[in-house]
Amino acid sequence: MRCLTKLQVDPEPSIRTNTTIFLGRIAAQLKGGSHARVLLPPFLKACRDPFPHARLAGLKAAAACITYFDPQSMATKVLPVVASR
8 A cells, every 4th residue: 555655746647547446447346445545645645646546546546436435424524525626
């Protein structure tokens, strides 16, 4: 996960976008209840990215993984980030 975290701050926008897409696709492989703790911060970071496709990837990945997040964290963390854009 550390490598993926580093890729999210890569200067190349397409790498940041593909990293977010990859995280969304491996979500089902993560163990136990770590989904919200591991996935939500990178998705939120992607939603704040200046590159529009990275923001869209973050939003789509969060939507695809919505079953892993509780409604309270979606309402208090994801919704404000989406509404601010």
